[in-house]
Amino acid sequence: MGEVRPIVRVGDPVLHRPCEPVTGFDGELAALVADMFASMYAAEGVGLAANQIGVPLRVFVYDCQDADGRPHKGVVVNPALELPGLGERRLDAGDEGCLSVPGQYAPLPRADRATVRGFDAEGEPVVVEGTGLLARCLQHETDHLDGHLYIDRLPAKRRKQVLAAYEESTKADKAPL
Numbered sequence: 001m002g003e004v005r006p007i008v009r010v011g012d013p014v015l016h017r018p019c020e021p022v023t024g025f026d027g028e029l030a031a032l033v034a035d036m037f038a039s040m041y042a043a044e045g046v047g048l049a050a051n052q053i054g055v056p057l058r059v060f061v062y063d064c065q066d067a068d069g070r071p072h073k074g075v076v077v078n079p080a081l082e083l084p085g086l087g088e089r090r091l092d093a094g095d096e097g098c099l100s101v102p103g104q105y106a107p108l109p110r111a112d113r114a115t116v117r118g119f120d121a122e123g124e125p126v127v128v129e130g131t132g133l134l135a136r137c138l139q140h141e142t143d144h145l146d147g148h149l150y151i152d153r154l155p156a157k158r159r160k161q162v163l164a165a166y167e168e169s170t171k172a173d174k175a176p177l
């Protein structure tokens with residue numbers, strides 16, 4: 001069983017720079033993955049990148065449904081994202097949110113299918129093909145490992161609105177009742 005670790009919030013440098021590739025598939029990695037699953041479930045997320053718990057390594061976990069409502073769960077180490085070519089790409093304009101910008105959502109068009117190639121925690125190759133929410137999740141988590149948040153993909157004005165609303169909500173958290 002993993003340990004629940006605090007989720008890092010927007011503004012922390014670990015979220016805003018690229019993560020390093022994993023080089024050792026050892027017990028330390030297995031422990032990290034266990035902590036990531038525990039932290040994701042505690043925060044009620046459908047995906048989590050390692051830098052969201054402060055570890056700058058290219059690892060993400062996910063547990064979410066595809067476009068047909070089928071559940072998918074797993075870990076990808078050193079992921080490489082593949083999207084359909086521009087001519088074949090269909091966009092899904094759904095809302096997106098992030099555990100590192102809690103409480104906020106904004107519409108963000110993403111490719112409606114995506115493939116990630118990488119490795120599992122034992123170093124075996126894995127391929128994850130996703131549609132619907134899973135496709136969005138694979139793109140969102142790979143972005144995290146590249147040092148990008150979904151809000152970085154929003155129009156500047158919308159990004160500012162989301163951040164202002166988030167800042168406002170953190171003040172409210174601290175207000176005495």
Ligand SMILES: [Zn+2]
Nearest residue numbers: 097098099100
């Ligand atoms: Zn996120």
